[in-house]
Amino acid sequence: MAVALSTLVEEANRYLNCAAISDYCPNGLQVEGRPQVLRIVSGVTASQALLDAAVEVNADLILVHHGYFWKGEDPCITGMKQRRLKTLLKHDISLLAYHLPLDLHPDVGNNVQLAKQLDITVEGPLDPSNAKVVGLVGSLAEPVTARDFSRRVQEALGREPLLIEGSAMIRRVGWCTGGGQGYIDQAVLAGVDLYLSGEASEQTFHSARENDISFIAAGHHATERFGVQALGDYLARRFALEHLFIDCPNPI
Incomplete structure (x- = not known):
């Protein structure tokens, strides 16, 4: 109806x-x-x-x-x-x-939905003192290498991510979907072992290297496919509507 x-x-x-x-x-x-x-x-x-x-x-x-x-x-x-x-x-x-x-919603938001795809337990905001920072921090059930986590990302998102590898095993992760690469400094202060975003900037490489944390750029489009699907599903259930997600591929 x-x-x-x-x-x-x-x-x-x-x-x-x-x-x-x-x-x-x-x-x-x-x-x-x-x-x-x-x-x-x-x-x-x-x-x-x-x-x-x-x-x-x-x-x-x-x-x-x-x-x-x-x-x-x-x-x-x-x-x-x-x-x-x-x-x-x-x-x-x-x-x-x-x-x-x-991006911000606690149930259908892009960041929460990406955590579900990557088996990350959400702990809280990336920067509790700044509500404008929409990223999150969380933990893995078991520590993994940066390369193993990168493979997990590739399997979940269907594309090979850019990986800058640090020296630590990955236990705590910070992330912000889309164009959140500028939050890497907040991720360093949060004490994560790896920071993930959709995109990367030239300076992201140096921040990751000099702070010795791993960094993954998994694609702006790829990291933001799940929130809108979840919202569409919610509205379809709420009003008994038809919902179809259409993915128009974008390599960025």
């Missing part, structure tokens, strides 16, 4: 506590489509490839982690942005996007 778009959006906003989170983009309903929702398509980013795939399966709503209208971007509706919005409006499909609320 279909649910009213307004009801679904209200529940998603409430569940993710959007009103309490300051972000770089609007969270929630970014493009309004048909008033009733029966089929949800979820994906990491609202790319043209995802939009086209959603049209093919007659989706009513697209749910993503990376949506549109970021602070500082050109507001003109031209080029790629025009084509994307035209696709949504032509086919009367809604776009629902959650950025930091989906």
Whole structure:
């Protein structure tokens, strides 16, 4: 049975506590489509490839982690942005996007969901003194080598990660999905043996080497596939809807 778009959006906003989170983009309903929702398509980013795939399966709503209208971007509706919005409006499909609320959520959040994939027991925030740092710290059931943990990441995410290997066995892990490589300094202060993020910067190599901790860059897209799936599943269960996750591969 279909649910009213307004009801679904209200529940998603409430569940993710959007009103309490300051972000770089609007969270929630970014493009309004048909008033009733029966089929949800979820994906990491609202790319043209995802939009086209959603049209093919007659989706009513697209749910993503990376949506549109970021602070500082050109507001003109031209080029790629025009084509994307035209696709949504032509086919009367809604776009629902959650950025930091989906990173932070304790159940369906990207960071918590990645921990489940990697068998990490969550202990708490990466930096308890700074709520803007969305990463977490946790522990493994048994210590492993950095290379063994890297293989675990590869098996879970389906891609070979970049590994900078430190000298210690891996017992405690810090991580932040997506572009969280800048939190490596907080990871050092947290006393972890390995820090994992989606991306790496030039200086990340030196921070890992000089502080003698292992570092893994597992891919921005790859580390953020699980939160949006979990949120889509939650909404599908809550309102008895159809939900289909569509993975549009991205090597970064």
